[in-house]
Amino acid sequence: xxxxxxxxxxxxxxxxxxxxxxxxxxxxxxxxxxxxxxxxxxxxxxxxxxxxxxxxxxxxxxxxxxxxxxxxxxxxxxxxxxxxxxxxxxxxxxxxxxxxxxxxxxxxxxxxxxxxxxxxxxxxxxxxxxxxxxxxxxxxxxxxxxxxxxxxxxxxxxxxxxxxxxxxxxxxxxxxxxxxxxxxxxxxxxxxxxxxxxxxxxxxxxxxxxxxxxxxxxxxxxxxxxxxxxxxxxxxxxxxxxxxxxxxxxxxxxxxxxxxxxxxxxxxxxxxxxxxxxxxxxxxxxxxxxxxxxxxxxxxxxxxxxxxxxxxxxxxxxxxxxxxxxxxxxxxxxxxxx
Amino acid sequence: xxxxxxxxxxxxxxxxxxxxxxxxxxxxxxxxxxxxxxxxxxxxxxxxxxxxxxxxxxxxxxxxxxxxxxxxxxxxxxxxxxxxxxxxxxxxxxxxxxxxxxxxxxxxxxxxxxxxxxxxxxxxxxxxxxxxxxxxxxxxxxxxxxxxxxxxxxxxxxxxxxxxxxxxxxxxxxxxxxxxxxxxxxxxxxxxxxxxxxxxxxxxxxxxxxxxxxxxxxxxxxxxxxxxxxxxxxxxxxxxxxxxxxxxxxxxxxxxxxxxxxxxxxxxxxxxxxxxxxxxxxxxxxxxxxxxxxxxxxxxxxxxxxxxxxxxxxxxxxxxxxxxxxxxxxx
Numbered sequence: 001x002x003x004x005x006x007x008x009x010x011x012x013x014x015x016x017x018x019x020x021x022x023x024x025x026x027x028x029x030x031x032x033x034x035x036x037x038x039x040x041x042x043x044x045x046x047x048x049x050x051x052x053x054x055x056x057x058x059x060x061x062x063x064x065x066x067x068x069x070x071x072x073x074x075x076x077x078x079x080x081x082x083x084x085x086x087x088x089x090x091x092x093x094x095x096x097x098x099x100x101x102x103x104x105x106x107x108x109x110x111x112x113x114x115x116x117x118x119x120x121x122x123x124x125x126x127x128x129x130x131x132x133x134x135x136x137x138x139x140x141x142x143x144x145x146x147x148x149x150x151x152x153x154x155x156x157x158x159x160x161x162x163x164x165x166x167x168x169x170x171x172x173x174x175x176x177x178x179x180x181x182x183x184x185x186x187x188x189x190x191x192x193x194x195x196x197x198x199x200x201x202x203x204x205x206x207x208x209x210x211x212x213x214x215x216x217x218x219x220x221x222x223x224x225x226x227x228x229x230x231x232x233x234x235x236x237x238x239x240x241x242x243x244x245x246x247x248x249x250x251x252x253x254x255x256x257x258x259x260x261x262x263x264x265x266x267x268x269x270x271x272x273x274x275x276x277x278x279x280x281x282x283x284x285x286x287x288x289x290x291x292x293x294x295x296x297x298x299x300x301x302x303x304x305x306x307x308x309x310x311x312x313x314x315x316x317x318x319x320x321x322x323x324x325x326x327x328x329x330x331x332x333x334x335x336x337x338x
Numbered sequence: 339x340x341x342x343x344x345x346x347x348x349x350x351x352x353x354x355x356x357x358x359x360x361x362x363x364x365x366x367x368x369x370x371x372x373x374x375x376x377x378x379x380x381x382x383x384x385x386x387x388x389x390x391x392x393x394x395x396x397x398x399x400x401x402x403x404x405x406x407x408x409x410x411x412x413x414x415x416x417x418x419x420x421x422x423x424x425x426x427x428x429x430x431x432x433x434x435x436x437x438x439x440x441x442x443x444x445x446x447x448x449x450x451x452x453x454x455x456x457x458x459x460x461x462x463x464x465x466x467x468x469x470x471x472x473x474x475x476x477x478x479x480x481x482x483x484x485x486x487x488x489x490x491x492x493x494x495x496x497x498x499x500x501x502x503x504x505x506x507x508x509x510x511x512x513x514x515x516x517x518x519x520x521x522x523x524x525x526x527x528x529x530x531x532x533x534x535x536x537x538x539x540x541x542x543x544x545x546x547x548x549x550x551x552x553x554x555x556x557x558x559x560x561x562x563x564x565x566x567x568x569x570x571x572x573x574x575x576x577x578x579x580x581x582x583x584x585x586x587x588x589x590x591x592x593x594x595x596x597x598x599x600x601x602x603x604x605x606x607x608x609x610x611x612x613x614x615x616x617x618x619x620x621x622x623x624x625x626x627x628x629x630x631x632x633x634x635x636x637x638x639x640x641x642x643x644x645x646x647x648x649x650x651x652x653x654x655x656x657x658x659x660x661x662x663x664x665x666x667x668x669x
Contacts, residue, residue, distance in 0.1 A: 218441040224396055225436075226456040226505065227429035236455075237444050315446050316489040 001312065004322040008308060012301045019297040020086060023290060024065050032284040033057075038095050055081050068290065083287070091291045096283050101291035104276060109295070111182045112265070112272035116257040118188060119195035124250065127200045131207020131246075136234060138212065146204055153201030158260045162194040162267035180268040191268045195260050199253045206249045211242040240314055247314070251307030255300045342410075343512060343545050344370040344393070349407035351385075351392045360616045362388040364569035365407065367643070370513070375539065375546040377556030377577065379592070380566035383613055386549045389566075390515045392417075393547075394434055395424040412512070430460040433506035435535075437518040439498035443490040449501045450476070450486030453508055460509045475504040479534060496527035503534065510542055517549045532558050553592055557581065565589045568613055568624045575649035585651040587629045587664055623654060633660040 035051040036043070043051075052058045054076035056067055071085030072092070083092030091101050134146040169190060170178035180187040214220065215238050223237040224230075258273070265274035273292055280288035312319040346368040353360040363385040370376055378386045391397045392404055395416065409416040411432065416424065436442045443452060453472035454465075462468040473483040479500035481493075490498055499519060506514055516535060520528035536559045539546050550556050556563055556577070563580050565573040565588060573586040584590040591609035611628040614620060622637040623629070629636065636654055644656040655662040 218436060218438055219444040221396065222436060222442045222502070222505070223444070223455075225394060225428055225434045227425045227427070227459050228455070229425065237447075240446055241444070317445055317491050320489070320491065 001319075001322070004312070005305070005309060008305050012298075012305065015301055016294070016297055020068070020290075020294055021065065023293045023297075024068055025061075027286050027289055028061055028064065030284070034095055034284055034286050037284055054078070086294065091287045091294075094280070094288045095285045096279075096288070101288045102295070104288070105273065105291055105295050108272055108276055111270065112258070112261050112274065114182055115180075115188065115191055115195060115261060115264070115270065115272060116254065118192040119199065119257055119260075120250070120254065122192060122196040123199035123203055123253070126196075127203035128207050128243075128246065130200075130204045132211055132234065132239070132242075134204070134208040135211030135215065135242075143208075146208070150201035150204045153197045154205075156197060157263075158194050158198060159263045159267055161197055162191070162264055165190045165194060166267070178268065180265075180270040182271070187268075191264050191270060194264050194267070195257060198260065199256060202253065202256075203246060203249055207242065207246050210245045211238060214238045214242040217241075244311065244315055247307055247310055251304045254303045258296050258300065341372050342369055343372040343374070343412065344368075344547075345410040346389075346393075347408045347410070349389070349392060349409060350405040351388050351397065352403055352405050353388075353398070353401045354403055355401055358617050361619060362402075362569055362616060363392065366566075366569070366571045368564060368571065368574070370545055370547065372512070373543055373545055374562065375548065375560040377553075377560035377563040378547060378549045378566060379551065379553055379556055379563060381551060381613055383616065384566040385569035386551075386566055387517055388569075390434065390517050390547065390549060393513075393515060394428060394432060395419070395421070396428075396434075426460075429456045429511075430509040431511050432513045432515065433509070433511040435499075435502055435506050435514065435516040435519045438522045439495055439502055440522065442502055443498055445490055448487050448489055449493065453501065453504050456505050456508050471508065472504075475508050476501070478507075478538070479504045495523055496531060499523060499527075499531050500534065503531075503538070507538060507542060507544070511544060513545045513547070514539065515547045515549070518551070519548070520555060521550070521552075528555070535559060553581075553596060565592065569616065570624060570652060571650075572625065572653070573649070573651045579649060585646065585649060585656060586625075586653050587631050587655075588625050590664065591628075591630075623652075625653075631655065631660075631663050635660050 033048070033052070035048050035055055035057055039047055039051055049058070054074050056064060056072050056074065059067070067085065068091070069086050071088065071090070072081075072083055074081035080093050080098060084090035089102055093099060094101050094104065097104070130146045130150075134143040137143050166178045169176045176190050177184070177187045178190075180191045182188070215234070220233060220237055223233045228236070261272055262274035262277055264270070265272045266278055269275070273296065276288065277292045279285070280292060312322060346366060348365045348367055349363055350361075350365050351363040353362055366385075366389065368376065378389065380386050388397070388402070391402065393409055393411075393416065397403070404417050407417070411427070416427070419427070443449065447455075450469060450472050453475050454468040457468040457471050458465070462471060469486070473486055476486060477483050481497060481500055481504075485492075490501070493501065499522075503519075514535075519535065520531050523531060532555060535546070535548075538544070539559075546559070548556055548559055553563075560577055562575065563577045564571045565580070565586065567588050573580060573584065573589045575585075580589060581593065584593055588609070591607070594607040595609065597603075597606060609628055614624060614627070620626075622635075622639060623632070623641050626632045626636040633654075639654060639659060641652045641654045641657060641659075643650050643652055646656060654660050655664060
């Protein structure tokens with residue numbers, strides 16, 4: 001198991017390299033010149049060219065990408081353009097605030113994490129029981145209610161839902177504030193609902209369909225033939241099996257939460273990663289954009305690593321696969337050493 | 339003195355959907371003596387499994403319904419019991435072995451726990467005791483106790499079926515229903531599993547209903563045989579009698595379609611045609627369209643159960659309505 005976790009950690013590296021390359025290419029291709037944006041309006045072309053040189057922006061694409069990975073030493077005296085590279089978790093300073101980009105991210109990430117965690121909790125607590133009831137009482141009134149609500153939840157984009165919630169609960173009813181901040185739990189209610197709605201809908205549908213499939217399995221019939229109470233049949237025999245695909249979806253949903261945070265945080269002016277990204281993109285603050293995207297990618301990859309480990313705990317067949325791989329590897333290496 | 343363990347009277351079970359009624363079991367009657375064994379034989383869709391589910395109370399909740407008839411088990415009518423009362427009987431007094439061992443065990447629970455579970459449901463309150471007994475059961479079906487903590491995917495098909503047998507017999511049931519227990523297994527394993535069922539049945543003095551489409555399988559284990567066709571028992575009798583002198587044309591057809599090593603034949607004789615659509619209630623004899631001896635009367639008059647010594651058959655030839663040409667051809 002430890003070996004498996006280590007191997008999965010190593011596998012994250014190529015994924016992240018791919019992500020960084022794509023993100024770097026996108027910011028490279030995107031129009032707008034950071035040098036021009038940093039300098040005052042009346043800067044001459046020569047000033048701009050020199051600034052580009054200081055920032056390393058006049059180098060060829062591949063070389064800039066290597067700078068991005070392994071660090072860049074600015075030819076100017078101003079050390080604020082130098083950085084140690086992604087591998088040292090240093091992508092330099094923001095062009096706008098002149099603060100180290102990762103520091104800003106690490107300061108703000110707990111806010112996003114808090115929001116996402118609440119949203120995840122809410123969606124899991126609502127969706128899994130709803131999915132189970134829906135599946136075990138197929139075609140009943142509760143099933144129909146769950147189905148309709150989840151369709152509704154799926155069809156509402158987060159930014160729209162956020163604005164509607166603000167309009168109803170902040171503007172009309174004045175129950176919750178429209179601006180959210182992490183120190184005021186009450187202000188988090190609306191953004192958490194906004195974030196959780198889509199996830200709840202997706203997970204409820206997933207739980208329902210997975211559960212419906214499992215309760216038709218032969219081993220459920222075996223459990224009933226043992227004389228087991230229907231509730232226990234569901235809890236002991238159906239639920240764990242049905243949750244395997246749901247766990248996958250929840251893992252992917254975390255990515256969705258981080259993306260959703262961009263929209264939700266913007267709507268509620270919440271100081272998280274999402275607002276950093278939006279600000280950075282608007283100002284073409286390349287180091288900040290790169291750092292944020294890479295950071296989100298790392299979080300996403302780690303969450304899915306956790307998901308894969310959870311799998312192995314739920315399902316002995318998956319566990320056996322990894323142990324099997326390990327055994328084959330050991331056997332191979334033994335074979336070679338002979 | 340044999341006493342009756344199970345007595346099914348005029349059992350009629352239907353699957354009712356929005357736009358259709360499937361007449362799965364149509365008024366069957368069957369008696370099983372304590373310690374006895376019956377083979378239930380028929381094609382797919384003859385109603386064998388529905389009969390088993392009716393006894394177990396495992397019919398699909400929304401669609402499956404026992405319309406009439408009774409199932410007397412130890413004098414109690416199972417069709418009148420509540421779900422709770424049925425639960426006490428399932429797994430302890432009546433157990434069932436299912437067709438496909440590959441999918442009949444929960445993939446994420448160890449086999450030991452799956453056996454122990456049935457013991458815990460039915461009275462063994464002590465966890466350790468249940469685990470110990472589960473180990474005993476595994477050994478009884480020929481699997482080392484040391485494999486208790488393994489998962490179903492670590493077992494072969496034949497071994498999984500042994501585990502399922504261990505689950506079924508753990509509470510020492512009065513009645514074991516084995517629904518095609520060997521169909522999904524290869525031939526050598528089939529023989530082993532059948533032998534084990536037979537031995538354990540004798541050892542534990544359990545009564546047995548063995549469901550199969552294979553007369554050969556039934557012949558190895560059972561004393562009596564009931565031939566089912568389209569939800570009816572068309573012939574019932576002692577295995578030896580039925581095999582040596584079938585009374586119903588369908589039984590004869592089944593026997594003719596078994597290859598025999600001592601008879602040289604170019605080709606086996608199949609029963610022509612297909613089983614009728616179970617959602618349509620025909621007039622006359624249900625087997626008439628496929629019967630080589632059928633006469634005009636067969637499409638008008640439905641046969642009733644005729645008793646011939648200790649055998650039973652549903653055919654107009656034995657009611658004297660039409661001449662018995664089958665017996666003439668046989669003798």
